[in-house]
Amino acid sequence: MRTSSSLFACVLFAACHTTPPPALPAWSIAIHGGAGTLAKSRPQAEQQEYLDALQRVLRDGAERLARGDAALDVCTAVVSALEDDPHWNAGRGAVFNERGEHELDAAVMDGSTLRCGAVAGVRTVEHPVQLARLVMEQTPHVLLMGDGAEQFATAMGVVRVPNSHFDTEHRRRALDEVLRERGLRGTTGHLDLPSRPEHRFGTVGCVVRDRAGHLAAATSTGGLTGKRWGRVGDSPVVGAGNYADAYCAVSGTGTGEQFLRHVVGRTIAARMQFGGQTLAQAVDAVVFDTLQPDDGGVIAVDRDGNLAAKFNSAGMYRGLADANGRFLVRIFED
Numbered sequence: 181m182r183t184s185s186s187l188f189a190c191v192l193f194a195a196c197h198t199t200p201p202p203a204l205p206a207w208s209i210a211i212h213g214g215a216g217t218l219a220k221s222r223p224q225a226e227q228q229e230y231l232d233a234l235q236r237v238l239r240d241g242a243e244r245l246a247r248g249d250a251a252l253d254v255c256t257a258v259v260s261a262l263e264d265d266p267h268w269n270a271g272r273g274a275v276f277n278e279r280g281e282h283e284l285d286a287a288v289m290d291g292s293t294l295r296c297g298a299v300a301g302v303r304t305v306e307h308p309v310q311l312a313r314l315v316m317e318q319t320p321h322v323l324l325m326g327d328g329a330e331q332f333a334t335a336m337g338v339v340r341v342p343n344s345h346f347d348t349e350h351r352r353r354a355l356d357e358v359l360r361e362r363g364l365r366g367t368t369g370h371l372d373l374p375s376r377p378e379h380r381f382g383t384v385g386c387v388v389r390d391r392a393g394h395l396a397a398a399t400s401t402g403g404l405t406g407k408r409w410g411r412v413g414d415s416p417v418v419g420a421g422n423y424a425d426a427y428c429a430v431s432g433t434g435t436g437e438q439f440l441r442h443v444v445g446r447t448i449a450a451r452m453q454f455g456g457q458t459l460a461q462a463v464d465a466v467v468f469d470t471l472q473p474d475d476g477g478v479i480a481v482d483r484d485g486n487l488a489a490k491f492n493s494a495g496m497y498r499g500l501a502d503a504n505g506r507f508l509v510r511i512f513e514d
């Protein structure tokens with residue numbers, strides 16, 4: 181009798197003291213401001229300026245999700261805000277191509293329907309991500325480019341700006357530096373990456389799992405400093421730099437050509453779908469085994485709201501938040 185009552189007490193004790201698994205977050209969001217960051221040795225105040233910029237946008241995205249906004253709406257709003265902020269290589273603040281002009285790429289994707297839209301090489305659209313969304317919603321197509329995309333922008337009545345609206349002094353200096361380096365090397369190789377990481381990337385992106393469990397991704401970029409005129413990177417290519425389905429949503433940043441070759445977004449999702457990998461495993465495999473060191477990184481979220489932000493470059497501007505109270509912004513490794 182004593183044995184069975186002490187056994188009962190043991191079971192009761194164990195039941196009361198087993199820590200329950202952490203509750204899945206009702207919503208989750210990750211943002212990035214690109215893999216090419218300023219040097220770690222830069223003054224703290226300068227780093228803080230970028231962290232503050234990330235924090236403002238992340239907070240807005242988190243508030244939208246907390247009040248129940250849909251994943252795609254949150255991604256579009258967050259990336260539009262990042263396009264307005266000259267810190268980032270998207271919209272105002274976009275890098276210059278080799279001709280000293282801006283050609284912008286953007287994409288959105290809704291994971292629950294696989295509906296997606298993208299634009300490439302637009303020059304006068306204030307918010308390329310919003311035009312990408314209109315491609316998704318108002319046309320039977322997925323990707324519009326160049327003059328056709330501009331004409332579609334006119335038909336849709338979206339806000340237009342002169343190409344010089346996207347100019348910033350620091351991007352002009354970056355182009356000068358890249359062209360000077362190329363001149364010194366005497367190379368015509370347009371894909372020589374600028375040697376300073378902060379001159380390379382800076383694309384923006386957002387991935388979200390909303391309260392309804394839907395996933396979405398959005399990405400916007402000016403591409404690579406000094407890129408060849410007409411070059412299109414991975415960001416507007418569905419499955420490469422931007423992707424969402426029922427398993428995960430992914431936004432990438434880095435050397436677009438590498439992300440295109442390895443179809444990064446879709447490969448992460450396929451590892452989960454067909455290989456049974458977790459989000460963390462799939463992201464690690466692609467970022468650290470498939471891509472080359474210094475190619476860049478990704479942010480991603482899965483259908484349970486787990487977040488991942490991994491990079492093989494020196495840093496990646498990023499922010500993560502969820503309904504369980506997580507809220508962090510970072511540039512370098514934790």
Ligand code: ASP
Nearest residue numbers: 381382383413433434436
């Ligand atoms: N992936 C972008 C591109 O190649 C660049 C970036 O991430 O900053 O166009």
